[in-house]
Amino acid sequence: MNDLSKWMGMPLDASGHGVDIDIMMSWVHWLMLVLFLIWAPFFLYCLWRFNAKRHPRAIYTGVKSKISSYLEGGVVIAEAVLLVGFALPIWATIKNDFPEESESTIVNVIAEQFAWNVVYPGADGEFGLTTLTKPIQIDTSDPRGEDDVIITNTLHLVKDRPVIVNLSSRDVIHSFALPNMRVKQDAIPGLEIPVWFVPRMSTSEFRQQMAKEMPISDDERRRAQYPPYRWIAMRDYPDPADSTMLAEEGQRLSTRVLTRLYEGGITEVYASPEMEISCAQLCGGAHYSMRGTVIVHDTQEEFDAVLAESSF
């Protein structure tokens, strides 16, 4: 019963709170299905039975039964249960039950057209100032920022360690969507909005799971062999995501990159699925390509090593 949302195509859930949302999603859709399945046969029966050919004179009084009132009562009760039993408590958890900062990974995500700037506070745990330039940079005059690290379009996390994202935007409204983490939050200029979640699945586990559930590498190979002419127009548009995506080993490649590789004679491309960040709010011309990735490391050491490497 609880898996309906999965059958309906929701992406693999890799977060702590996602299961609650998925179960609720399943029950909402069960309600919809039940209502539809009650009404549809009645509807079709009426159309058949009361066709003027079969029923030349209509009945003035029509339905006298109270069934529809009971059904409406049932809808009221079902909606009340969904609201009080699921929606309000789940939302309260998501919005209010923030984890302890000392036990969490804390990052600032600053959205801009068309990239996700992920700022890590470094060893001192404090964020310094950032510049008003594009692309965003650490303001070197602020001592707190000396050990800060900015990584564009990649959010590094540690499995099972809660993460608090302080989300903001420097230009227009973006929406920070992590489908696998069941997270979506608008990034609104002028506001810094905190979001939290717990990644319960590391990237390597995610890839194993995806490999089981979806033969994605075959599909990637097929897409790598798409006729390049389809992409002529798109190549003319610079894609800021590309610079960070090109051929890191094991990383998923966008179709455009695959196509370029194909044009360069590399037709055997193996790509792995990635948990992704997508922009869900129209933010301008290249909105469609504002893609980032979420890398969930198995251990804190792995995470620290990546940040240390990225700091210079």
Next chain:
Amino acid sequence: MAEDHSHSAHQEGFWRKYWFSTDHKVIGIQYGITAMLFLLFGFGLMLLMRWQLASPGVEIPLLGALTPEMYNQFGAMHGTIMVFLGIVPLAVGAFGNYVVPLQIGAPDMAFPRLNMASYHFYFWGGVVMLASFFVPEGAAKAGWTSYPPLANIETMGQTMWLWGMVLLITSSLLGAVNFLVTIIQLRTEGMTFFKMPFFVWAQFITAFLLLLAFPPLEAAGFLQLADRLLGTSFFMPSGLVTADGPLEVAGGGSPLLWQHLFWFLAHPEVYVLILPAMGIVAEVLANNTRKPLWGYKLMIYSLIFLGFFSFIVWAHHMFITGMGTTISAFFQITTMIISIPSVVILSALFITLFGGSIRFNAAMLFAVGFVPMFGIGGLTGLPLGLAPTDIPLHDTYYVIGHFHYVVAPGTIFALFAGIYYWYPKVTGRTLNETLGRIHFWGSMIAMNGIFLPMLHQGMAGMSRRLFDGGLTYSFTEGVLHYNSIMAVSAVVLLLFQLPFIYNFLTSAKWGKKVTKSNHWEATTLEWSAAPTPPIGHGNFETVPTVYHGPYEYSVPGHELDYCPQGVPIQLPGHTDKTVES
């Protein structure tokens, strides 16, 4: 008021008669034809977008390959045109104008000149919107919702969009006042509120919504214009940086203010799109089931309730903006509550079918098609109205699928039903039934071919407004193939509109003539008391008197299966000849 109708038609010149007319029927036709042309244009934009989504980057004949900027323009203008220039003017401006005075036994709208002004504001609003495609860097491209700061920093097309909206809103306000006064003041003798056809009630409540919901958006439109043209910062916070460096704005404003003002209109606007459609469907269903509308009064109470509650649900469009628990709880509760009267009305329409003697003409097919399609649209609103399930679905194709089920096979089907139903009234000739059936079945299948896959794409997390149709992301992998199916369905949908367009254009001259004034053997005054085709100013040869409710079909003891509102009858269970049903 509706005075000064002494000029007979032959004294009026062409411009006065057809362009600057004050006759509600001519104005209704003006609205209808203009709105249908806009619907066709908006549909054309959708075809171009679907082409791009199915085969990104492939050149479109005559137009070349789309750029992301063009795609965003088409997206923003498709939404704007379909809602503000297509559906609302057709549902309210055309059907409301033409039918409401006839159904309440009025000689015209209360303010005929205001009515004319309303159409002309609408027309020029549309012209400004269309012209915006030709200004430097094209039309608005910040979505039909025009969220700042993006909308504020967009090119000149956005300014045109705002001016266009100001004209359209002005048109709607003038129209709304006119409908309210007409319905309150110009009902004929005996036409009490609870003897009014459901369609009139729907227009009545819609007029309230338009009157009360549009002014905040008009104000917001002026504020955004000021931000763009006068250097104010109502919607612009401090510290903005774009690719060109820090923005030179005063700052201190809030982008969320726009969203509140926009959705304060745009949620009632949803009901502006739906209620007249429900009204049309109710008329057609009652007439073609040959029995009274089930739960007529209950439906009206639901309608009033819907109208009121539609003003306090708007922020369910904004759960993802960072809404806390208290406010979200309020809006989730109101959203769940508002779903109940919708369920009641829909149930009543379903139940009306039971025990009927159903005539499946083209109008009825579209009306019957509306009911389950609108049902899908309504049901898919549930997970979007509850904040936790809105997280994965917000701004995805699930939302697009949801509201298109409401307004395309929902409202647009109802509008088609209305066209097939009232075309003989307007022209004195009927539309071809066979072509109508082809139109219905083709549209039904093709529309589901477009909108059903959207729900699946949305569940997979595919965002809306993606120029490449979601190719950038791996989580869309399993649902990308739908883009081709949807493009083919869109073309099929176009093909099945051709019989309708042909039918619509040729039947006015060569269609079968109606043999009697009350062509559908209907009870309501526009058929049973007004001549078909209609006469000029004044509508009725003698002022009708109303004796009973609007849907006295198949009354026991009467040989005919319909009892016109203007003819006294004895209703079952009553001894008084003039009691209401």
